[in-house]
Amino acid sequence: MDKKKILIVEDEPDMRELLRLHLATSGYDVFVASDGEEGMKETKAIVPDLIILDLMMPRIGGYEVCAKLKADQRFAHIPILMFTGRAGDLDRLMGLQCGAADYLPKPFHEDVLLGKIQKLLEGHVNAHLN
Numbered sequence: 410m411d412k413k414k415i416l417i418v419e420d421e422p423d424m425r426e427l428l429r430l431h432l433a434t435s436g437y438d439v440f441v442a443s444d445g446e447e448g449m450k451e452t453k454a455i456v457p458d459l460i461i462l463d464l465m466m467p468r469i470g471g472y473e474v475c476a477k478l479k480a481d482q483r484f485a486h487i488p489i490l491m492f493t494g495r496a497g498d499l500d501r502l503m504g505l506q507c508g509a510a511d512y513l514p515k516p517f518h519e520d521v522l523l524g525k526i527q528k529l530l531e532g533h534v535n536a537h538l539n
Contacts, residue, residue: 412438413438413458414438414439414456414457414458415438415459415460416440416442416451416455416460417442418444418448418451418471419442419492420444420465420467421463424463424515425443428492435523437526440455440457444469445469445474448462449469449474449478453484456484457487459487459488459490460488460489460490461513461526462489464491464492465494471493472507475507475508479508489508489509490512490513491509493512510532511525
């Protein structure tokens with residue numbers, strides 16, 4: 410079975426590297442982008458199986474990236490996990506309204522992150538089988 414491709418779009422270098430290490434050691438093929446614009450380009454280049462998307466980034470923010478990807482038929486099927494330090498109910502609602510599949514506040518626990526990723530990837534596979 411092929412490794413699942415996960416794109417991390419996160420502007421904070423330490424957080425991006427921490428996520429990359431957690432996911433790579435868990436068996437995922439990991440790609441990174443340092444802002445929303447780069448994340449859009451990477452999505453088009455690799456078509457990941459899942460995107461972990463920070464909300465607060467330079468150039469193009471997470472809400473806008475999410476909405477643009479969900480509006481594009483080529484990428485609308487990709488589950489997006491919003492990842493942010495903004496954990497309020499309104500932030501969560503806005504993320505889900507723009508098309509995110511789930512929401513993970515920072516700081517995170519590795520087990521929670523991996524559980525959400527597995528659930529989203531399994532749901533993505535099941536949606537394609539139905």
